[in-house]
Amino acid sequence: MEEDEKITDFAGAGTKEGIEVWVIKSTNLIEALPPNELGLFDETLTYICLHTHGTPPHSWDVHFWLGAQSASDRHCLAALKATELDQYLKYRSNMHREVQEHESAAFLAMFKGNIRYQKGNAQAILRSSAKNATKRLYHVKGKKHCRVAEVPFSFNSLNQDDVFILDVGDKIFVWNGPHANNGEKVKGAEVSRNIRDFERAGRAKIEFIDDEWDSHPEFFSQLECKPLPAVTRAIDSDEESEKRSNVSIQLFRVSDASGTLMIEPVSGKISYTSLDTNDCFFLDTGSSASGLYAWLGKNCTDEERKAVWDNALVAYLKRKRLPLHTPICKVNENHEPALFRALLNFPPKKVEKNLQHSLSRGIAHVDSNEKFDVSKMQISRKQSICQAVDDSKGKxxxxxxxxxxxxxxxxxxxxxxxAGDSYIILYTSEKVPGGIIYYWLGNHSTIDEKATAAMFVNKIDEAECKGKATQMRVIQFKEPEHFIKMFGNVLVILKGGVESGFKSPRVNFNDFFKHDHSCQMFQIRGRRIVEVDVEAKNLNSNDIFFVKTNHKQGYTWIGKGASQEEQESALKIPEIFDLIENKQIAEGDEPTAFWYLLGGKEAYAKGERLENPSPEYASRLFHCSNARGKFVVEEIVDFTQQDLESDDVMILDTFDEIYVWLGQNSNIDEKKAALDTVLRYVAADKSGRTEENTNLLVVKQKFEPTSFKAHFGIWDEHLWDNELGYEKLKELISRNVDFIHDTKNEPLKVRQMEAEFTKTHSIEVLRAKTDQLPFGVDAANKEVAFYLFCLFQN
Known part of the structure; x- marks a missing residue:
């Protein structure tokens, strides 16, 4: 009962979005502040502040504020009350310790621009968060494992060999020294983006400084200096810095797994892999500015949650004799702030590779020095049919x-x-105990949106299903049967996302579409209606297309090879788009008005295999990789563009043509082996195909011809825009123009490409930068190409 009485101080807290503040006047007296007093703090007292996010609530931040003139016993009481509030919220909040005049930017921002200090009944003193919020300078250094640390806010902290992030609140500068390595630049870009998106709610502007590293006026004025004197070189190397940072950062585990609560330092190299979801940890950053972090694993015990804050951090703060205002922050697993992630070298948040197809593919392995048995490719792998969970008519x-x-x-x-968003779908029915929670990830949904979706799946599971739901990750165009049936057997996928604003097509469809042109085009592939660019070249004889004008009218264009399933999906178009008139057009009978809407008639994907599809000649896709130490060929069934892996080589067999697709990150050994495999695959074919009567082509990623794209259904020209290096990451963060295609990358014959691997090159050619070497030259073994050159010259 005693514990329950403590919790009643916060009864009803955290149920509505917004801010709630309590003042602690004594051990037994806690008062909630009225709305007109929010932001007003008495220097002699301590306060508890709760920031509730979302409707319904999905996350909470608990701040306990310590006045400069408050007694030390009240500090302990404030921490205790903050922990009680955290317990009331079922330990789902992030907890922060705030000290007067040293408040965090998040705390200042909560009160919309200012907080006020007062002594008793004295006149309040205004503190503006916009004017006085602490500016921060972060140092990014390292080679294999970049570290990020806060350094003194001074020109003298800079050096030419590293990257520095200057955070001034509404703007974030990423200053790249002229001798900084690529890893440091990528890490700097990633950390700045995390600060903007997670800590500034996306409202800060990021500016990259490369060419003006020694003369950028605004950057140096923020540091209260001019670009002179010159920035010096680094005192130590990246390797030396990595060794020292590993020593200065300390991580401690708090665990009661042995039956007794134990606090132990984590030995060896410290990184994100040192964390364990079953325990709690606290991190000493080695910097009084960065302070201490308490990290709570999702599966830690209640005793561990209490101990990591009450016993471990507070005791550690006293034992180390750290300043009273040392920042302390408690964070939950999967919700770590940017600096914490950087300190433990978390991997960048990027799209996971699609591994779903590996469950249904046939696999053939060979030793690295062995020729692949192409006869195994002649056996078609059938798609495994997943049994439906129920009739999909639940809630x-x-x-x-x-x-x-x-x-x-x-x-x-x-x-x-x-396509630019992520969604969570909760499905419940009597036949599905516990329910199913799908999280659907659009191809152009941001990394942070996908991470947010994954985080909320667990919250919804706990809140709606008591943790008993089946959780399923669904990728755009890879939706399972049950998922599609839930929505009336057809999905509508539109371009854009959050920035476009969400308007229901059934309610006011025309308000949403405000493009430069007056119509939209949709491709009907199977049971998906997908918005595509309005261009005649995007037509495909194998599908149905719908072109909608801005007057509730449209044309439904039916390709010669359209399936019965696609025709059934097309019947739902008038209802979905609230049409007054919908004209049916058969391929080949298009009126002039139709081509006018598409900007003129153009060549598009057509041909015997597309116009008269047959299971006997169905296209087949093979995945080629030596990532496992041996060359592996696997067939992918029911494939889409998402199955094309940038790190590997793919083989597309359309019967009339066979393509070798080169992923932009595939290695030379994979390319050589794939070319050899294709030639032997055709030679072993017993259907009458030969190298002479079959077109064997090589295409590169992002330079695919229309005839190749047509076999993948809906083709997305921007799918791979997020294959990030520093320049690409910088470009996307800065919202610059899209990737510009090199028109010289035309398809080659397989035999032509094979010849590229046996070419010889002079020493002058081989001295070029790695990214400028001729195709077929292994940058790690350039001496082989030079040896061949010398051999042939003699």
């Missing part, structure tokens, strides 16, 4: 992810998805 709740939050959608918008 649904659908949320859309936006701005690190989720928003419940009305029923009219169910089944309508934006």
């Amino acid at each position: 649904k709740k659908v949320w859309r992810v936006a701005a690190f939050d989720i928003h419940l959608l009305p029923e009219n918008d169910h089944g309508i998805f934006y």
